[in-house]
Amino acid sequence: MFRSNSAFRKLARYVRPYNLWVFITVIASLSLAAIDIILGKAIEQMAQGTFSSTRNMIYLVVGMTLIGMPCKFVMRYASARFSVSALRDLRGDLVHKFCDLPVSSVERKFTGDLVSRLTNNTAMLQNFFIQQFANLFYLPLVFTASLTLLLMTSWKLVLASLALMPVGMLITSLMSRPIEKYSEQLQEKMAHLNAVGQDAIGGIPIVKAFNMQAVLLKKYMVITEEVVRRGLGLEKRYASITPVGVMMLATPIILVIVYGGYLIQHGELNAGGIVLFLYLISFILQPVAMLPTIISQMKEAGGAAKHLFEVLDWPDERQGGEITSAGQDRGDKVLRLEDDADREACQVSQASGSETDGAESDDDAAVVVVSFEHLTFGYNEGNTVLKDISFQVRQGETVAIVGASGGGKSTIFKLLCGFNEPGEHAGAVQLFGKSLTDWNLTSLRRHISMVSQEPSLFPATIAENIGYGRLEATREEIVEAAKAAHAHDFIVQLPEGYETILSERGGGLSGGQKQRISIARALLKNAPLLLLDEPTSALDSQSEAQVQIAMNAAMHNRTVLVIAHRLSTVRQANRIIVLDQGSIVESGTHEELLGRDGEYRKLYLQNFEEEQHTAENGHSMPEERSEKRDLQAGVL
Numbered sequence: 001m002f003r004s005n006s007a008f009r010k011l012a013r014y015v016r017p018y019n020l021w022v023f024i025t026v027i028a029s030l031s032l033a034a035i036d037i038i039l040g041k042a043i044e045q046m047a048q049g050t051f052s053s054t055r056n057m058i059y060l061v062v063g064m065t066l067i068g069m070p071c072k073f074v075m076r077y078a079s080a081r082f083s084v085s086a087l088r089d090l091r092g093d094l095v096h097k098f099c100d101l102p103v104s105s106v107e108r109k110f111t112g113d114l115v116s117r118l119t120n121n122t123a124m125l126q127n128f129f130i131q132q133f134a135n136l137f138y139l140p141l142v143f144t145a146s147l148t149l150l151l152m153t154s155w156k157l158v159l160a161s162l163a164l165m166p167v168g169m170l171i172t173s174l175m176s177r178p179i180e181k182y183s184e185q186l187q188e189k190m191a192h193l194n195a196v197g198q199d200a201i202g203g204i205p206i207v208k209a210f211n212m213q214a215v216l217l218k219k220y221m222v223i224t225e226e227v228v229r230r231g232l233g234l235e236k237r238y239a240s241i242t243p244v245g246v247m248m249l250a251t252p253i254i255l256v257i258v259y260g261g262y263l264i265q266h267g268e269l270n271a272g273g274i275v276l277f278l279y280l281i282s283f284i285l286q287p288v289a290m291l292p293t294i295i296s297q298m299k300e301a302g303g304a305a306k307h308l309f310e311v312l313d314w315p316d317e318r319q320g321g322e323i324t325s326a327g328q329d330r331g332d333k334v335l336r337l338e339d340d341a342d343r344e345a346c347q348v349s350q351a352s353g354s355e356t357d358g359a360e361s362d363d364d365a366a367v368v369v370v371s372f373e374h375l376t377f378g379y380n381e382g383n384t385v386l387k388d389i390s391f392q393v394r395q396g397e398t399v400a401i402v403g404a405s406g407g408g409k410s411t412i413f414k415l416l417c418g419f420n421e422p423g424e425h426a427g428a429v430q431l432f433g434k435s436l437t438d439w440n441l442t443s444l445r446r447h448i449s450m451v452s453q454e455p456s457l458f459p460a461t462i463a464e465n466i467g468y469g470r471l472e473a474t475r476e477e478i479v480e481a482a483k484a485a486h487a488h489d490f491i492v493q494l495p496e497g498y499e500t501i502l503s504e505r506g507g508g509l510s511g512g513q514k515q516r517i518s519i520a521r522a523l524l525k526n527a528p529l530l531l532l533d534e535p536t537s538a539l540d541s542q543s544e545a546q547v548q549i550a551m552n553a554a555m556h557n558r559t560v561l562v563i564a565h566r567l568s569t570v571r572q573a574n575r576i577i578v579l580d581q582g583s584i585v586e587s588g589t590h591e592e593l594l595g596r597d598g599e600y601r602k603l604y605l606q607n608f609e610e611e612q613h614t615a616e617n618g619h620s621m622p623e624e625r626s627e628k629r630d631l632q633a634g635v636l
């Protein structure tokens with residue numbers, strides 16, 4: 001009947017652990033149905049004068065009401081209890097899933113779309129369960145029992161009064177058919193609207209700086225119009241079903257009165273029968289009248305469930321060489337694989353003499369931390385981003401990657417973190433002596449610290465933001481890391497100190513302060529390999545100097561691959577790799593490369609010209625000014 005049947009089946013898996021509450025909901029709803037039927041029967045006997053006494057009738061009504069009220073409470077609470085719990089688990093699995101998705105596939109989605117699935121769609125399902133689940137049991141029971149009682153009283157009046165019902169049902173079923181599709185389209189548009197809103201809020205400084213408000217508002221309004229159009233389309237369907245529902249409610253009552261009167265006149269029914277009909281017919285009509293709404297809401301919930309389970313079916317990032325399925329199917333096997341990989345990784349990094357263990361190695365090959373061998377890579381088929389890349393980073397070395405924008409520098413980092421993976425026959429990437437494809441990605445990332453160009457802060461305290469580098473770190477270690485990253489002094493000056501809660505954009509902190517917190521996080525992690533993307537965003541000279549000091553601390557005595565934008569960083573590097581349009585065009589030390597009339601020298605001069613401009617404003621470092629004189633004199 002529903003396109004979303006399989007989504008409901010999947011949903012049932014989430015409800016199963018709360019079967020007790022489902023059972024309580026069912027029992028409470030059936031009890032309520034029984035109360036209504038008992039009262040109906042008593043009313044019939046009262047009207048026929050066969051009920052024992054009026055006093056007993058009052059007792060019965062009061063008694064049934066007293067039982068019915070807690071039943072109603074229990075029914076509502078129990079249905080809320082299992083639906084809220086099941087949806088909490090589903091939300092948990094969705095968040096888990098978002099974490100398990102490959103970075104490359106998350107990058108392709110709208111954040112707002114994912115958030116909308118997590119919030120709107122789950123809320124829609126939850127509301128359906130709370131509002132309608134009990135009705136799925138209550139309504140059929142009262143319907144069947146009332147129909148039986150009425151058939152026993154006068155089958156002719158039943159047939160006459162309900163004659164038009166099948167027609168009404170057919171009409172509502174046909175009219176509600178497109179609701180699921182409309183609802184799905186509305187949800188998609190809502191997700192898009194959320195995405196645009198979220199991106200606009202996220203980028204508010206740029207939005208204002210470029211006076212983009214009007215453009216974004218226009219874009220937002222266009223999508224809002226679309227949402228309104230689809231929303232109204234959906235409401236139109238509901239609205240057109242409503243009169244059919246009213247017609248289905250009113251017609252049988254009129255027929256009971258008209259045809260019932262006729263039957264009384266002909267001695268085929270007594271007054272008690274009519275009273276019973278007028279009381280019980282509502283229990284037949286109510287389910288039928290509610291049917292369109294229930295079906296529509298069920299279809300809407302089905303659309304939401306489909307939208308949600310679609311996410312859970314997206315392929316995960318590979319784990320230990322295997323693709324794991326959705327969160328709820330995560331088994332011991334995968335965890336064991338992770339453990340094995342971890343152990344192996346530790347052995348490799350011990351063999352490579354990483355600074356975390358201090359082991360020495362005299363085998364030259366064993367100290368290679370990163371190795372690219374003839375690697376060719378592209379994000380999309382037919383579009384090569386890295387071409388035949390070969391280089392190595394040995395333990396303790398700092399290797400700088402420089403090159404023009406779009407040359408593939410960040411792509412190298414993404415490959416090293418396993419965010420993207422090379423094709424099978426496109427060369428090899430090795431980390432700590434093991435092929436990237438053999439690494440369990442979670443384990444691999446434990447061996448890598450990364451500081452990106454844009455500081456990544458999370459809505460949590462400063463202490464937590466630093467502590468994410470190593471979850472088991474003590475407060476003392478967090479403070480030590482902050483001190484090493486030259487962040488401690490400004491943190492303690494904040495009114496809440498380390499307990500200052502940051503927004504995801506780190507509101508209230510300067511660019512340099514945010515960067516130093518990110519560096520402190522990387523320092524705390526103390527991983528054997530540091531991937532550093534130097535910040536190029538405009539920092540004032542003092543902030544820049546402090547970030548530079550923090551970066552130097554992070555790089556000290558560590559294996560570092562750095563995307564370098566500053567001369568001082570480049571000069572510190574043991575080796576520089578020059579990347580141009582995806583190929584390594586030069587590599588060597590700063591001095592060696594400057595001695596050649598190649599790409600590096602060009603970059604250096606260009607860079608230097610920029611820094612000369614800075615120098616004219618009084619911000620460049622003295623050593624760079626002297627280097628300029630050296631260069632002009634042709635010394636280098």
Ligand SMILES: Nc1ncnc2c1ncn2[C@@H]1O[C@H](COP(=O)(O)OP(=O)(O)OP(=O)(O)O)[C@@H](O)[C@H]1O
Pocket residue numbers: 107379380385403404405406407408409410411412
């Ligand atoms: N997720 C992606 N999907 C498709 N193409 C991408 C993706 N990320 C980057 N690219 C493309 O790959 C090429 C290299 O990008 P990359 O970000 O590695 O360059 P970069 O040297 O780091 O540039 P910059 O210095 O500007 O940060 C560019 O042409 C870019 O458009």
